[in-house]
Every structure is written in structure tokens, then in C-alpha cells.
Amino acid sequence: MKKTARIAAVGVIATLALTACGSREDDGDKKGSSSNSDSTSSSAPTDASSPTEAAEQYPDFKACMVSDSGGFDDKSFNQTSHDGLVNAVDKYGMQTAEVESNDPSQFKDNIQAMVDQGCNSITTVGFLLADDTLASAKKHKDIDYSIVDFAYFDDKGNNTAPANLKGLTFNTAQPSFLAGYLAAAKTKSGVVGTFGGLNIPTVTIFMDGFVQGVDYYNEENGTDVQVLGWDRDKKDGSFTNDFESTTKGQNVAEELITQGADIIFPVAGPAGLGGLQAAKDNGAWGIWVDTDGCVSAAEYCDILLTSVMKGMDVAVEQGIADAAGGTFSNEPYSGTLDNGGVALAPYGPNADIDSDLSAKIDDLKQQIIDGTITVETP
Incomplete structure (x- = not known):
């Protein structure tokens, strides 16, 4: 049975600042869920009020959001995007409304629900909302739309988005390359694994970068670290085929671990949490x-x-x-290592990354920024 759309009230969510990779000195203030939003069930969207003591620069402006499946408390993709909405509302004193999607069949109606709420800005979260977002933007030219993880280009690379639609994209292949190099340096078994939620570009871009990082390590060090779960040439690998089921994520990860992987890189939203659980249960490492x-x-x-x-x-x-x-404007945004739109988090408290490896990762990051190293992905 499919769940109805769940509407989450906006709470205060900690901003996840992008940080240069390095050791994690103090985790005491960082651990814990980044969301303390309350949520209620409803068949129709509800307003989520209102700013704190921030300067009310735009009290009549209404900023709204529609999630991908997985909801705003997925500890990953939707949640981080939702942080941006909360931060804007808190900082500028805006009104807001939002809808959580539980199935792609809800996307069109959920976007329309935000239009009906009188939203001035609507942000949709996810590659899979691209067609419905474009259709709504063309129909409602007085509303500004942003979409996370998608931009509209023709075959020649020209931006085709209407004037009121902005794509927000992220070159996650770049930091994933660094993560792959790190994994290759840390594996004891000589085997690492990755899996995705769906075989779509916004998932496989991580996996492409990860494999290239492992390959680069092998070339530099004369090693043969293997990557299970993704074949860049065949564009095929291990997928849960959804972003919700932690059980599926755990099962896929356990299969990879059974085949020798001692580091797991899940790219599957909440389903990926099952991969981390499998890693924890089997003495393996995870990369989130x-x-x-x-x-x-x-x-x-x-x-x-x-x-x-x-x-x-x-x-x-x-x-x-x-x-x-x-x-x-409709000019697409692309987050890179150079502009800080993507990054590696500080190393985990038990990662035991020595100074030489840390310096190497920093050097590789700079080479990617300089263009000395090119991380390729479709």
C-alpha cells in the first residue's frame, strides 16, 4: 500500500557547512540528527510558519519545497536541501509551505499544491522531478522555480530552461574521486564496494568518481584494489532500485562484504543507511x-x-x-571543489588517516581544481 504524501512542519535544522577534509577534532557538538522538525500526516499541504527573530526582510514572500521520495528526514539528500529552505525562512522572515513525496506519482500534484498555496518560489528536490517541474514553470511564469540535481540543456550544451527555472547541480564525481583514493589506501582486503538507489546520473556520478579514485591509486602505487558494485564501462552495477528500504540497502551491502569488500560507499539515500548498518555489523568501514x-x-x-x-x-x-x-536568473549553478559546492567531510574519529595520506588527499583535491586531474562522468 502506498503512503499518502506526508507534510512536515519546518523546525530548526543545523546547517551542514562544507568543510575542507581533515581530522575531526571534536565530535561532541556534531553528533545527533540534524533535524528536529515535527511532522503531521495530511492529504493536503499545510503552511509551515514562520521566522524566528531574524530580520523580516521578506515577510510577504512565500518559499516552498517539494521533496523526492524519502522525505525531509532522510539524513541525506532531501534533508540537506530542506536545510536551505529552513535557513532562508529563518534568515529573511519568509512564509513557507512544503510537501513530502512518497512516490513519483505524487510529484505533479505536489508541485501544483504548492502553486495553489500561493508560493512565490518553489524548490523541487531531485532529478526525477525534472519533467513535472519544467511543466509547472512553463505554466506559472510568475513563480520562480529551482530544482536540485538537474539542469536543462540541449545536445549542444545550451541552457534551455525558461527564465523562471534554475538548475542546481553538483559535480560530486570530484570529491568521490578523493573518497575512492582514500578507500583504496585504507582497505585491508584489497576490495571495496559501492551501490546505488537507482541507475540514474545523479547517483552514478558518485560511483564514477569513486571508481576513478581507486583506479588512480592503483596506477600510482602498483596495486590492484578492486571495486565491486559498479562497472563504469558497462554502466551497470548494484542497486536497491529504491531510496527508502534500509533492508534492501543492508542486503546489498552484505553481499558486497561477503565478496570481500571492507569499505562500503552507499549512494542510496535512506536505503544507504542499511549499507552503513551492514558495515557496522561486519567490521567494515562506510563512506556517507x-x-x-x-x-x-x-x-x-x-x-x-x-x-x-x-x-x-x-x-x-x-x-x-x-x-x-x-x-x-535561469543560469544553472554547478557546485565544484573549486567553488566549495562539493567537498569531503572531516575524517571520521576512528579513521586513523596519517599525515602523509591526508596531505596526499589535499594535493589531489588541488590537482582536480587546477585541472591537472580530470574526473570524467557523463
Whole structure:
């Protein structure tokens, strides 16, 4: 049975700042869920009020959001994007409304529900909402739309988005390359594993970068570390085929561990938490995605080497602020290592990354920024 759309009231959510990779000196203030939002069930969207003591620059502006499946408390993709909405509302004194999606069949109706709520800005979260977001933006030209993890280009690379629609994209292949190199350096078995939620570009971009990082380590060190779960040439690998089932994520990860993997890199939203559980149960390491896992999934911090982070909160907040301030444009945003839109989180408290390896990761990061190393992904 499919669940109805769940509407979450906005609470105060800690911003997940993008940090340069390095040792985690003090985890005391960072552990714990990054969301303390209350939620209620409803068949229709509800307003989520209202700012704290922030300067009310835009009290009549209404910023809204529609989630992908998994909801705003997924400790990953949706949650970080939602942080950007909360931060904008808190900082600028806006009104807000939001809808959580539990199934792709709800996307169109959920976007329309935000239109009906009188929203001035609507942010949709996820590659799978691209078609419905575009259709709504073309129909409602007085509303500014942003979409996380998608941009609209033709075959020649020209931006085709209407003037009121902005794509927010992130080159996560770059920090995933660093994570892959790190994994290859830390594995004891010589085998590491990755799996995704769905075989879509916004998932496989992580996996592409991860494999290239492992390959680069092998080339430099004359090793033969293997990656299970993703074949870049065949564009095929291990997938849970959803983003919700932690049981599926755990099962896939356990299969990889059975085949020898001692480091697991899940790219599957909440389903990926099952992968971290499998790693924890079997004495393996995990690498988290989208957020700093030691903040958003603190119960697994002790087995995390690091996390590949996307500054979705910052990009979402800026898109909303631009819409409220009259400076909104359809120019796509791309988060990179160079502009800080993507990054590695500080290393986990038990990762035991020595100074030489840490310096090497920093050097590789700079080579990617300089263009000396090119991380390739479709």
C-alpha cells in the first residue's frame, strides 16, 4: 500500500557547512540528527510558519519545497536541501509551505499544491522531478522555480530552461574521486564496494568518481584494489532500485562484504543507511554521501572514513534569496571543489588517516581544481 504524501512542519535544522577534509577534532557538538522538525500526516499541504527573530526582510514572500521520495528526514539528500529552505525562512522572515513525496506519482500534484498555496518560489528536490517541474514553470511564469540535481540543456550544451527555472547541480564525481583514493589506501582486503538507489546520473556520478579514485591509486602505487558494485564501462552495477528500504540497502551491502569488500560507499539515500548498518555489523568501514554522516547519521560516525558532501543547503538558500530579492536568473549553478559546492567531510574519529595520506588527499583535491586531474562522468 502506498503512503499518502506526508507534510512536515519546518523546525530548526543545523546547517551542514562544507568543510575542507581533515581530522575531526571534536565530535561532541556534531553528533545527533540534524533535524528536529515535527511532522503531521495530511492529504493536503499545510503552511509551515514562520521566522524566528531574524530580520523580516521578506515577510510577504512565500518559499516552498517539494521533496523526492524519502522525505525531509532522510539524513541525506532531501534533508540537506530542506536545510536551505529552513535557513532562508529563518534568515529573511519568509512564509513557507512544503510537501513530502512518497512516490513519483505524487510529484505533479505536489508541485501544483504548492502553486495553489500561493508560493512565490518553489524548490523541487531531485532529478526525477525534472519533467513535472519544467511543466509547472512553463505554466506559472510568475513563480520562480529551482530544482536540485538537474539542469536543462540541449545536445549542444545550451541552457534551455525558461527564465523562471534554475538548475542546481553538483559535480560530486570530484570529491568521490578523493573518497575512492582514500578507500583504496585504507582497505585491508584489497576490495571495496559501492551501490546505488537507482541507475540514474545523479547517483552514478558518485560511483564514477569513486571508481576513478581507486583506479588512480592503483596506477600510482602498483596495486590492484578492486571495486565491486559498479562497472563504469558497462554502466551497470548494484542497486536497491529504491531510496527508502534500509533492508534492501543492508542486503546489498552484505553481499558486497561477503565478496570481500571492507569499505562500503552507499549512494542510496535512506536505503544507504542499511549499507552503513551492514558495515557496522561486519567490521567494515562506510563512506556517507550528501551530508557529513557524523552529523546527520551520528549513530554510524564511528565506522565512517569520511563523507562526500553536496552544498545543497547553500544553493537552495541562495536561489530562494535571489527570487525574493528580484535577482533570480535561469543560469544553472554547478557546485565544484573549486567553488566549495562539493567537498569531503572531516575524517571520521576512528579513521586513523596519517599525515602523509591526508596531505596526499589535499594535493589531489588541488590537482582536480587546477585541472591537472580530470574526473570524467557523463
